[in-house]
Amino acid sequence: MAGRLIDEDPALAHAHALAASRRAGRVAVVRETVGITAYAVGDFALALRELRTYRRISGSDEQIALIVDSERGVGRPDRALEEGRTVDRSTLSTSARAHLAIAMSGARLDLEQPERALQELDIPEADPDRAFEWSPELFAARAAVLEELGRDDEAATWARRATVAAEALDAANGVADREVIVVEEIDVIDDDGGVDVASGVVVDDEPEDATSDEEPSDGPAEPEEDSSAPLDEGDGAVADETRVDEASDETPVDETPADEASSDEEDYR
Numbered sequence: 001m002a003g004r005l006i007d008e009d010p011a012l013a014h015a016h017a018l019a020a021s022r023r024a025g026r027v028a029v030v031r032e033t034v035g036i037t038a039y040a041v042g043d044f045a046l047a048l049r050e051l052r053t054y055r056r057i058s059g060s061d062e063q064i065a066l067i068v069d070s071e072r073g074v075g076r077p078d079r080a081l082e083e084g085r086t087v088d089r090s091t092l093s094t095s096a097r098a099h100l101a102i103a104m105s106g107a108r109l110d111l112e113q114p115e116r117a118l119q120e121l122d123i124p125e126a127d128p129d130r131a132f133e134w135s136p137e138l139f140a141a142r143a144a145v146l147e148e149l150g151r152d153d154e155a156a157t158w159a160r161r162a163t164v165a166a167e168a169l170d171a172a173n174g175v176a177d178r179e180v181i182v183v184e185e186i187d188v189i190d191d192d193g194g195v196d197v198a199s200g201v202v203v204d205d206e207p208e209d210a211t212s213d214e215e216p217s218d219g220p221a222e223p224e225e226d227s228s229a230p231l232d233e234g235d236g237a238v239a240d241e242t243r244v245d246e247a248s249d250e251t252p253v254d255e256t257p258a259d260e261a262s263s264d265e266e267d268y269r
Contacts (some may be wrong), residue, residue: 002033010040028058039066044073061087065099068107077110098125098134102141114148121145128158131165139165 002020005013014037017030024030035050047070051063064087071080084104089097101123108117121142125134139162146155 002037006037006040010037013037014041014043026057028054028060031057032063035063036066039070039073042073044070048074061092062096064092065096065103068100068103072103072107072110077107080104080107080110094125094132095134097123098132098138101125102137105141105145109145109148114145117145118142118149128161131161131168133169136162136166136169 001016002013005016014034017033017037020030021034031050032054035047035054038044038050039047048067051067051070054063055061055067064084068080068084071077071083081104084100084107087100089100092100101120105117105120108114108120121138125132126138126142127135128139131139139158143155143158143162146152146158
């Protein structure tokens with residue numbers, strides 16, 4: 001429920017997370033959820049406590065960006081930078097690295113260090129021509145830093161990229177089973193979640209006569225020759241083999257008379 005409500009009603013999501021923590025406070029994902037929802041409602045002190053507990057229980061640094069940002073939220077940008085520097089970024093997921101860069105850049109801005117804030121955002125994930133789920137925030141953060149530096153034209157360009165990336169990703173939401181979806185001349189590439197924001201080529205990777213595997217058939221299909229090449233497993237073919245063990249008709253039946261069985265039971269007692 002916390003996951004369902006976090007975007008539309010963070011306060012109610014937080015209430016659900018707290019209810020879970022009262023029942024399973026030693027479970028890592030519960031403490032993580034309390035920390036995330038606390039951050040969402042602006043309770044940064046609680047978010048820090050819960051996310052550190054989650055890190056201690058799980059051994060994971062995946063929420064380091066929220067820890068850094070929560071340190072900023074309680075007014076400690078220096079401590080935020082220290083937290084961020086303690087983590088080996090090569091061990092983080094790509095998304096976590098991108099969000100950590102955003103948080104570190106924000107801490108630099110808090111300390112009135114815009115040039116260094118821009119350096120924090122100079123990461124491979126900041127590809128201006130492709131967008132991933134973290135790209136709108138990353139592009140917007142860069143636009144904010146450039147504006148702080150007085151580079152308004154560049155700031156406007158990155159702000160536009162942030163808008164285009166967000167719109168494309170929103171449009172692609174819910175169609176992850178399609179390999180390529182074109183939204184207003186933007187290619188959404190599902191294999192790695194990216195959006196080509198530079199391309200204007202319209203590509204539709206799904207055949208027009210493709211049908212869902214779940215549609216009922218009107219009857220047995222007529223056998224026909226198959227001249228196509230075998231489908232490679234990488235194309236999405238899934239072999240689903242379910243073994244069903246049927247009971248044998250020769251299963252022995254206990255034919256011990258009821259009286260005799262009762263006598264044996266008395267002896268056992």
